[in-house]
Amino acid sequence: MKETTNYPIRHRDLNWLSFNDRVLQEAKDETNPLYERLKFVSIFSSNLDEFFRVRVSQLRQIKKVNKSLRKKLAFRPNKILKEILKKVNEQQEELGAIFFDTIIPELKENNIQLLSFEELNTSYLEEATSYFNENIKELLKIDTIKASTNSDVFLENSELYFLVTFKSAMQYGIVNIPSDQLPRFVELKVDGDQHVIAFIDDILKSQLGGLFPKEEITNSFAIKLSRDAELYLEQEIDGELDQTLADLIYESLSQRLEGQPTRLLYDSSMPKEVRKNLRKSLGLGKVDMVAGGAYHNFDDFIKFPEPTDNKKLKAEKLSSIKHKAFQEADNYFDVIREKDQLVHFPYMSFDYVQNLINQAATDELVREIKISLYRVADHSALTDALLLALENGKKVTVFIEAKARFDEENNIKWGRIFEDKGAHVIYSYPKIKVHSKVMLILREEGKKLRRYAYIGTGNFNAQTSKFYCDHGLFTAHKKITKELHRVFKVLQGDMIIPRAKRLLISPFTTRATLEELIRNETEAAKAGKPCSITAKMNQLEDEKIIKLLYKASIAGVPIRLIVRGFSRLIPGVKGLSENIYMTSIVDQFLEHGRIYKFHNLGKPLMFTGSADWMTRNLDRRIEVLTPIYDQDIFKELDDILNIQLADNVKARVHTEKEDNQIVSSTDSKTVRSQIDIHSYLLDKN
CATH class of the missing domain: 3.30.870.10 (Endonuclease Chain A)
Known part of the structure; x- marks a missing residue:
């Protein structure tokens, strides 16, 4: 799509699908180790899920804008949605071919048999029945809906379900697949050298007859509903006085689970009449219906078991590189004061960042620590170090980005923990996010306060640092750290515009x-x-x-x-x-x-x-x-x-x-x- 400008420009959403094509290429590339390809299958699926929850939901919101205004702005959401769905269908077909034609056979060659439903039902039904009775049965929620009639059945965002059809076509059954509470892949047994693994979906499918004893089951189809991931905080716009933005977000998180549908992914073998009836029962539009395979949520393959412990099936682990200056240093402040230092993740350990905070927490000369947190790890040495600093009487200022998509709840939880321990916690401002990854430490040296700074490209998160390629600069440069101090003054509300000749802010x-x-x-x-x-x-x-x-x-x-x-x-x-x-x-x-x-x-x-x-x-x-x-x-x-x-x-x-x-x-x-x-x-x- 070209905008109404005098130069060509791509539509961002269509081009994003081209990026996911590159991920799919890695899943297809047989020079990659097998489990590396499974990882890219997972990433592709996860990316696509977020794309529908965020980008497609925004296009749907644009559709609600007055048509004449959309025309003036050159917005054509229906055209873009059709192009998106066409491309996504092509990608889904390619994903299916990659998975069933190359990955499953290669797993079997390496003594890992991922069963089809037919294989499970024919040869491993006893094991499946035993697992079902011991683990799955008590977690099921079983509903029925009338065909082609509005239903009050609520499908949870991104959870898996079976739509069950009966000989009597007046109604359908809906059963949750509890992959959110149990492993998606179940190791059933070892046959000789062959490790036998089944989808939890198929184990449940083999037992559906006992769940609807009064009905004659004709078929079952996997379905999954993606819901809008945006939080529409009307109160934020209204400017309520009694609640902070963090409170609003925390209270609104349930909206994400209950947001409007953006995609119903269904088994492409589902008959047209059943699709039509299901769409009406769930109150969906034609544009919401996206054909998929017999299995959804391929992002679960990131946790696919590796029972053979065959190292050739995984990417070779790169050795962690020790930073020459930091590795032998007793005092990071001496090292940084002498010369700027640079770290690179995941090639180096995130411990270097956490160690600096830990030293600051116990250093008698450190007076204050200021840090901006965009995606806070659930629990880490970094959060422990900040809590230790508070215990030791340091002044700690933490800026928490409450609107970091999908991490709001965890971020706000940690903000409240820090507040309870005495930190000065600042949450997001309306209409602006804090995406910078910066930290400032104020240390009293002689009669002056010296500033030490960290400026990074990635989040303060030890887990993501293991697979995100990022850089982090440690510096005591007087003018850089002075300007960074002004950034924190803006965050604290003590300054409106930070004067800066060196930093780009x-x-x-x-x-x-x-x-x-x-x-x-x-x-x-x-x-x-x-x-x-x-x-x-x-x-x-x-x-x-x-x-x-x-x-x-x-x-x-x-x-x-x-x-x-x-x-x-x-x-x-x-x-x-x-x-x-x-x-x-x-x-x-x-x-x-x-x-x-x-x-x-x-x-x-x-x-x-x-x-x-x-x-x-x-x-x-x-x-x-x-x-x-x-x-x-x-x-x-x-x-x-x-x-x-x-x-x-x-x-x-x-x-x-x-x-x-x-x-x-x-x-x-x-x-x-x-x-x-x-x-x-x-x-x-």
């Missing part, structure tokens, strides 16, 4: 600075001077930035981009973006770091931090990007960026056709950037 200075830097490269190109823009990010969406990149390309600026997810910019268009080359890396870990580099007339500038080139990151979120001043760290990030730019194993090219072809290279050297970065950091440390 959204929504205050990031956009203006980035736009100026792009224009500078454009002017350099027009003057015949050396110029270049190199950038790595998760998403590229902002129209103003894209338009400036097009203008820079037209002027002759070589632009090299790595965009993992969706991009609205179309590279390689003759006369417009032919100087823009863009790739995406999908591999063992999720690429999450942001690095921005500008030639700047031979005095290159580099920034890293939390902000993508998306409108929300530039205009509606508190974000922090830090310049890299330390020359050793500059070179280290530059080397890492160059390794990623050279990837010819896991990098796909963004093109006009968006066909996700692997980068072709005339260079005989194979570069798989995640493996090569690990080797590079291992050599350095």
Whole structure:
């Protein structure tokens, strides 16, 4: 879809599906270990689920806008929804082929038999019946609904059910599949060397006859309903005085479970008449119906058992790299004061961040710790360290992002724990999120307070740091830390606008600075001077930035981009973006770091931090990007960026056709950037 502008731009949702295609490619790639491919099957399914709960639900909201207004704004949600469903159906078919034609046979070759329903019913019914009676039976909720009549049966978001059809077609049965309370995959027995595993779905299916003794069952079909994930906080707009935003969100979480349907995923073998009747019974529209396979919730394959302990079936674990400066240090403050330090996840342990907070909690000279938390781990050494700091009388200020989608409940829970222990806890502001990953420690040295800062690209979360590729800068740079202190003053309500000459702080200075830097490269190109823009990010969406990149390309600026997810910019268009080359890396870990580099007339500038080139990151979120001043760290990030730019194993090219072809290279050297970065950091440390 092209917007009503004088330059081409993609529709973000359609291009996001292209990103999920890249995930599906990894599930299909037989050079990946088998359990790595199962992991990508899980990621693909999880991504698609969130896509329907968030993006498709927003398109449905747009449909409610007055048609004449939609026309003026060039919004055509019905057209986009049709294109989305067409693409999703193609992807679902490919997923089914990958799973049944390659993954299941390969599991069997490795002595793991994932049973079909027919195999279970024929050869393992005794074991299935025993498991059903001992584990499943007491967890079932059994309902009946009248065919083609509105029903008050409520299907929980993303939970699995069977729709059971009877010889008497006047009604249907609905039974929950309790995969939310029991393992989805049940190890039934070992036959020789073969480990026999069944879907809990099929174990239940084999027993359906006993659940409806008065009916003659003709068939059963797996169904799953996805519901709108957005929280519509009307009270927030009304400005109620007695409740904080955190309270509103906490009370509104149930809305997510009860939100409007965005997709009913059904077994594609379901007859048309049954589909029609079910749709009417659940009050759904035709656009809500999406055909799938006999099994849903493939994201459960992230927990698929590995009973053989065959190491060849999994990706080789990379050794954890010890940070040269921190590893032997008794006092992190001495190390950071002497020189900026940089850590890289998951290649290095998140312990380095947690250790600094722990030292701050017990250091007699530390007076205060300030931290912004976007996705709080359920329980971690980091939260323990903050609680220890409070026990030791340190002043602790914690900014909790209460609107971090799907993590609100946990975030608010921890906010209340910190409050109870004496921390100053600040929650989100209406209409703006705090997405920055920053920490500031104030330490009394001599008669002055020295500031120590951490600025990262990823969340303060030890679990996600194991599979998210991120960077984190530790610095005591006086001007950087002074400006970061101003950011926290804004969060605390003590300052409206943080003055900043070095940090890029959204929504205050990031956009203006980035736009100026792009224009500078454009002017350099027009003057015949050396110029270049190199950038790595998760998403590229902002129209103003894209338009400036097009203008820079037209002027002759070589632009090299790595965009993992969706991009609205179309590279390689003759006369417009032919100087823009863009790739995406999908591999063992999720690429999450942001690095921005500008030639700047031979005095290159580099920034890293939390902000993508998306409108929300530039205009509606508190974000922090830090310049890299330390020359050793500059070179280290530059080397890492160059390794990623050279990837010819896991990098796909963004093109006009968006066909996700692997980068072709005339260079005989194979570069798989995640493996090569690990080797590079291992050599350095």
